[in-house]
Amino acid sequence: MSNQQPSQQPYGMSNQQPNQQPYGMSNKQPNQQQPLSKDQEQPEEPGIFTVEPAGQNQKSGPVNDYFGYSIFTMVCCCLPMGIVALINAIDTRKANASGDGEKAKKSSRRARIMSHGALGTGIGIYVLIAIIVLIVQFV
Template identity: 50%
Template sequence: MQPQEDWSTSEKSKLLQPGPPPYQNDLRQPSPGNFQSTSGYQAQQYGASGPYGQGPYPGHAAVTVQSAVYVTRMVYPMPDYLGYSIFTMLCCCLPLGIAALVFSINTRNANMSGQQHLAERNSRMAFTLNNTALGVGIVIMVLYITLIIVNTKQQLNP
């Protein structure tokens, strides 16, 4: 075994740390191996036990590594009202239905790309335009039926 002074530490000099300790061929020390952490995740202890069964190094603390836990917020996609937009475009009011259809498609694209705020805004606008188109379509239908009834009564009573 070479003493540490003879090592070439030119690569490690930038880290301002001493070079690694020499390889120890002593397998007599027991290695702690894996242990269960208090958080319930499987952890591996490095430094106290290496891949060759070497023991802890003098002056070096053991490092415990745990698996990463990612916490994400559950984001539900906003409704796009695509069917409602197609219905209002074909049956109620064509111009407002087309505008609602455009906002519905934009809502679907924003949902797919994860832009929650944009999807919410487009969804609200599509819903508003659909409701307005439905209202306009109902008003036009009521006026049309009223006009037919008035014309029929005028033709029956000359």
């Protein structure tokens, strides 16, 4: 009695024909597409899915409140406009916390506009001061 066992192959390998794929595997290459007729839908492959961009009807995250921008413009540029921007930024934060998206968008827009205005006004004031100083020095 001989204890000869049939030749064993490594785990996961079976006695398949050279061109035969294991169960669940397709014969096509990963990037090869087969032409479809007009009646056929494109088959879905397991493990492959598409992600659609967020539409307007989907809920987006909280609205940007421009809090830091409004503090910067309040301190460095134009105090009165920066205060108004900061108040609108705080209103945006409150609206975001309460879930009122429409009010948050409006307050956020006002905070951004007031911050831009404060920045422009501050830059204009600094440029005007620099021009006045240069004129006074050379006259």
